[in-house]
Amino acid sequence: MTVAPRGSxxxxxxxxxxxxxxxxxxxLLAAPVIAVVALAVLITLGRPVFFRHERxxxxxxxxxxxxxxxxxxxxxxxxxxRTDEQRVTRLGRFLRATSLDELPELLNVVRGExxxxxxxxxxxxxxxxxxxxxxxxxxxxxxxxxxxxVNGRHALRFDDRLALDVWYVDHWSLRLDAKIIAVxxxxxVRRHGVEVTQDxxxxxxxxxxxxxxxxxxxxxxxxSGDDGPPWAASA
Numbered sequence: 001m002t003v004a005p006r007g008s009x010x011x012x013x014x015x016x017x018x019x020x021x022x023x024x025x026x027x028l029l030a031a032p033v034i035a036v037v038a039l040a041v042l043i044t045l046g047r048p049v050f051f052r053h054e055r056x057x058x059x060x061x062x063x064x065x066x067x068x069x070x071x072x073x074x075x076x077x078x079x080x081x082r083t084d085e086q087r088v089t090r091l092g093r094f095l096r097a098t099s100l101d102e103l104p105e106l107l108n109v110v111r112g113e114x115x116x117x118x119x120x121x122x123x124x125x126x127x128x129x130x131x132x133x134x135x136x137x138x139x140x141x142x143x144x145x146x147x148x149x150v151n152g153r154h155a156l157r158f159d160d161r162l163a164l165d166v167w168y169v170d171h172w173s174l175r176l177d178a179k180i181i182a183v184x185x186x187x188x189v190r191r192h193g194v195e196v197t198q199d200x201x202x203x204x205x206x207x208x209x210x211x212x213x214x215x216x217x218x219x220x221x222x223x224s225g226d227d228g229p230p231w232a233a234s235a
Contacts, residue, residue, distance in 0.1 A: 006172045014174060019116050023109035030103055037068055037100055044091045045069050050104060055121035058141045063113040065121055066104040070095050099188055105144050117177040118143025119165035130162065137165035140172065147176075150183040 007015075027034075041049045050066050057063045070092030071084065078086070088096070095101040108114040114121065121142035127135070147168035148161045156164070168176070 006170060007174075011174055015115065015177065016112075018174075019109050022116060023106040026103075027106045027110070030106075033100065034103055037095065037103070040091055041069055044089060045072065054124055055142070056124050056127060056138060057113050057121060058138065060127065060135075060138045062124065063108065063111075063121075065114075066107055068095055068101040068104060070101050102144060109144065113141070115141040115143045117145055117180050119146050119168060120149065129158075133166060134159075134162040136169055137162060139169050145180060145184040147180060150180055150187060 038049050049069060051069045052064045052066055054062050055065045070089065071087040072089060074087065092101070105114060109116055118141050119137040130137075146165065148156060148164040151164055152160070
């Protein structure tokens with residue numbers, strides 16, 4: 001069920017303006033870093049440099065998230081959703097630990113597909129597992145960072161993460177966004193709560209294509225849809 005987003009129209013318009021201004025500034029300032037990372041990925045992993053994957057966004061509308069590649073493809077005989085630890089490259093571990101793999105998502109923000117703050121965009125396959133209440137996480141744009149990111153991130157179980165996402169939808173304000181960004185930056189500096197890969201059994205995430213028949217290929221960069229630490233946040 002989609003409900004009217006919290007906040008007045010001027011507040012929502014201000015959020016969008018801040019997204020565009022801050023994300024554009026971030027892309028401009030980070031351009032040299034982005035160029036260096038792109039070259040490093042090209043040398044170590046080859047093409048493509050970027051990981052693009054379809055995710056559900058605002059109101060469930062699909063968009064293609066952009067990140068730097070951090071994993072090699074599965075080798076013959078490897079179970080893709082059980083071998084993330086082995087497939088993350090040395091460079092990929094560094095990019096995830098520093099959240100540099102998330103920098104290209106600023107382009108998603110400028111395009112209007114994401115916001116700086118909002119629920120992290122998970123896999124399209126997870127839509128089948130949401131209750132109507134949990135599906136309300138899509139009543140706002142997905143974010144580079146979010147409430148769930150600063151309240152447990154990789155340690156959160158699937159249902160707990162979705163509950164925090166819905167709480168954010170119901171309590172959104174510009175002040176809350178500012179708080180989330182501030183906490184995210186502090187956690188990023190301290191590398192608090194960051195795990196390069198996730199234990200799927202421990203966090204209780206569904207296994208798309210395993211519990212039901214799904215003809216679509218698996219994502220090359222992992223299962224949870226939130227593969228690495230955040231830049232200016234992430235989940």
